Amino acid sequence: MNICINNNLYLKREIGSKISQKPNTKQFSNVQHNRDIFFTSTKPDIKVIKNRFIIEGQYLYDHSLKEVYTEKLNNLLKLDPYFYVGIGGKYGIKSKYQNFIKYLETDKSILAPILSLYNNKAGLIDERHTFAVLRDIGMKKIPLAVKDIDIPIVKKLNLID
Numbered sequence: 001m002n003i004c005i006n007n008n009l010y011l012k013r014e015i016g017s018k019i020s021q022k023p024n025t026k027q028f029s030n031v032q033h034n035r036d037i038f039f040t041s042t043k044p045d046i047k048v049i050k051n052r053f054i055i056e057g058q059y060l061y062d063h064s065l066k067e068v069y070t071e072k073l074n075n076l077l078k079l080d081p082y083f084y085v086g087i088g089g090k091y092g093i094k095s096k097y098q099n100f101i102k103y104l105e106t107d108k109s110i111l112a113p114i115l116s117l118y119n120n121k122a123g124l125i126d127e128r129h130t131f132a133v134l135r136d137i138g139m140k141k142i143p144l145a146v147k148d149i150d151i152p153i154v155k156k157l158n159l160i161d
Contacts, residue, residue, distance in 0.1 A: 053143040054109045056126070062148050065112055067141035068159045074135055076122040083123060085132035096129040112145040117153055
């Protein structure tokens with residue numbers, strides 16, 4: 001699997017190989033463009049990624065896992081410049097962003113980002129770098145932990161079906 005964002009190859013992995021990083025995608029002839037994201041011929045298996053999401057223990061009792069429309073939520077998250085993680089980890093903590101890219105290569109569970117609604121705004125309590133990476137690799141919907149009493153509001157905002 002190769003994950004390239006903003007011309008930087010963050011992860012190059014072949015079966016049985018160790019993770020290696022390369023500076024950019026110019027050396028690849030089979031690169032296809034998808035917005036600001038570049039993939040070589042093998043895209044991450046989104047279906048496999050979606051099946052790995054879990055809700056962190058303390059949120060199990062009053063949250064449900066819901067697939068939220070990535071682009072719509074991203075537009076709301078941009079309104080909070082203090083916590084927004086941009087394309088390629090911009091405005092975030094670079095090591096968290098890059099570490100999660102490597103984490104995707106494992107078969108381990110993924111903690112779902114926790115959606116929070118406050119004052120007609122949306123935010124992520126936890127796992128905002130997880131959301132950013134999954135957005136950047138092209139997931140149209142991302143499983144998030146949504147508070148059960150907030151589900152009607154999330155539907156009204158057209159973030160979920």
